[in-house]
Amino acid sequence: MPNNQFKRGELYSVINGMASTAVARRLQKNFRQAGLEITIEQWSVLYHLWKEDCLSQQELCNRTFRDKPSITRLIDNLEKQKLVKRTASKEDRRINLVCLTDAAKALQDITIDLANQTMNEALIGVNKEEIETVKSVFQRVYDNLT
Amino acid sequence: MPNNQFKRGELYSVINGMASTAVARRLQKNFRQAGLEITIEQWSVLYHLWKEDCLSQQELCNRTFRDKPSITRLIDNLEKQKLVKRTASKEDRRINLVCLTDAAKALQDITIDLANQTMNEALIGVNKEEIETVKSVFQRVYDNLT
DNA sequence: TGAAAATAGTTGCATAACTAACTATATGCC
């Protein structure tokens, strides 16, 4: 069924295309308009630290689905902006624990509000069931490839 | 309903997170394993040229949802690899028409096959209806934000 | 017709991604 095959191939651009780009740009724009100087990638790291502070870089790799060099540089930049601080673990000297500063803690509520607002804008006319379907499909896609 | 709000915010990472990253990495890996030296971003440009050759850079911006500098540099790299060629338009001297070389034409079938295979792997256990829902939701998200 | 505005493309700067190769520390096992 080559016709069906072709349509599946086109799905690459659905998953990696216009919608995710549009959402990322809008969220970044909303941060900027609120005077927040962080990137959405930096925000996604902070997001996991707000849930659980002082994670190792490896743990941040796992939770944000990034590789180690990406996390190294994101933490470099977050440290320059005084939003996190690396602390050597006492149990294992290979490990850096990445901990939030007070400045980063102050960003939690406002940025999560902005993310919620952005997703509310994005999801106008989309119902709960459809959202659940998208989440469930994406989970299966991820599981299929890892 | 703050609870619902919070869950919507989390959706950012659904749309921009693990699944799209995993699909992009797998497709890139499959290209590499087949000995193809192109990036998935370059491929996405070629994809639109296979459908319609000799588009302007602006038209490629529109179709790939990228901004002009991104396309300028993608075309720079594709030109270095002798996969496309810029030709000045005769009607409007501001416009570069981007045309495929024979080398690029030879890549069409194999790379589209690889993309189809990748999406088939990714979509195991996902049915047609669910795919249609994802496509339809992403279209609405895009429309809401543009 | 001619100045202002719009459009096409490029360049510079910052951030981020992936790969491969590297250092340092910890663990396993003979």
Add this chain to the structure above:
DNA sequence: GGCATATAGTTAGTTATGCAACTATTTTCA
């Protein structure tokens, strides 16, 4: 104990993205 291996993190090089500022054409319209 000590060597091989695994794990945590960094660095270097290439590609890609976004924004702002820029040049060069074309269009608009008073």
